[in-house]
Amino acid sequence: MVDTYKAFPEQETSSPTFLEGVKDCIPTLLGYISIGIAMGIVGLSGGLSIFQVFLLSTFVYAGSSQFIICAMIAASSPISAIILTTFIVNLRHLLLSSVLAPKFTSYSLWKNLGIGSLVTDESFGVAIIKLAKKHPISDRWMNGLNLTAYIVWIISCTVGAYLGGWIPDPQILGFDFALTSMFIALLILQLQTITPSKLKHYLFLMLMMVICMLVLSSFVASSLAVILSTIIVASxxxxxxx
Structure with missing residues (x-):
């Protein structure tokens, strides 16, 4: 992770503001709103109330985990299994936060905890792109980015749960596939902008991911195999x- 940090060139000394973080978050809000509404609809169909969907989006704040939790609740899975699965699925946030951590070493522990607890795949992507363009980031900017996404996500999930009362079976409309489809779309957009040599490299890594998943799934649970395969292939x- 130290190498990733060093890969970024020296940045400007100006410190971006909270409002700049809010502005930089706006392009990602369409994804938060669409996936959040889908999650709320799925949550209500899985047996949660509107208030429970609100609490889930407030205290878990992880789209993939929330979809998994709703599915496991509907399947009457034990609480211990739900907690363990959620922990494993969210382990990637340790990697995301560790990449950003060197940029916030001058801030207090509480500020770092506040920033790290609200980092998502999307906010991490926005921050990394800003760093790659030699633009500075600050705690105020990161809080503007994170809090905007967080609030919009909670509202979207709650609205989705409210709308879910008129949709008895969301699977018919494919709402349970919303999160997967978003990541597929992001992958396609990324593949359209890379060079042929990079494309070959990515296809090689995809093949390695499939092989790792097939091998590791024979020895450990599929949820753990995903994490291990991701770490191995990323390396x-x-x-x-x-």
């Missing part, structure tokens, strides 16, 4: 990237 990607 291979860093070492083979030219």
């Amino acid at each position: 291979i990607g860093v070492m083979t990237d030219k």
Whole structure:
């Protein structure tokens, strides 16, 4: 992770404001709103109340985990299994936060905890793109980015739960596939902008991911296999990237 941090060139000394963070978050809000509404609808159909969906989106704040929790609740899974699965699925946030951490070493522990607890895949992406463009980031900017996404997500999930009363079976309309479809769309958009050599590299990593998943799934649970495969293939990607 230290290498990733060092890869960014020296940045400007100006400190971006909270409102700049809010502004930079706006392009990602369409994804938060659409996926949040879908999650609320799925949550209500899974047996949760509107208030429970609100609490879930407030205290868990992880789209993939929330979809999984709703599915496990509907399947009457034990609480211990739900907690363990949620923990494993969200382990990637340790990696995301560790990449950003060197930029916030001058801030207090409480400020770092506040920033890290609200980092998502989307906010991490916005921050990394800003760093790659040699633009500075600050705690105020990160809070503007994170809090805007957080509030919009909670509202979207709650609205989705309210709308779910008129949709008895969301699977018919494919709402349970919303999160997966979003990541597929992001992957396609990324593949359209890369060079042929990079495309070959990415296809190689995808193949390695499939192989790792097939091998590891024979020895450990599929949820753990996903995490281990991601770490292994990400490491291979860093070492083979030219």
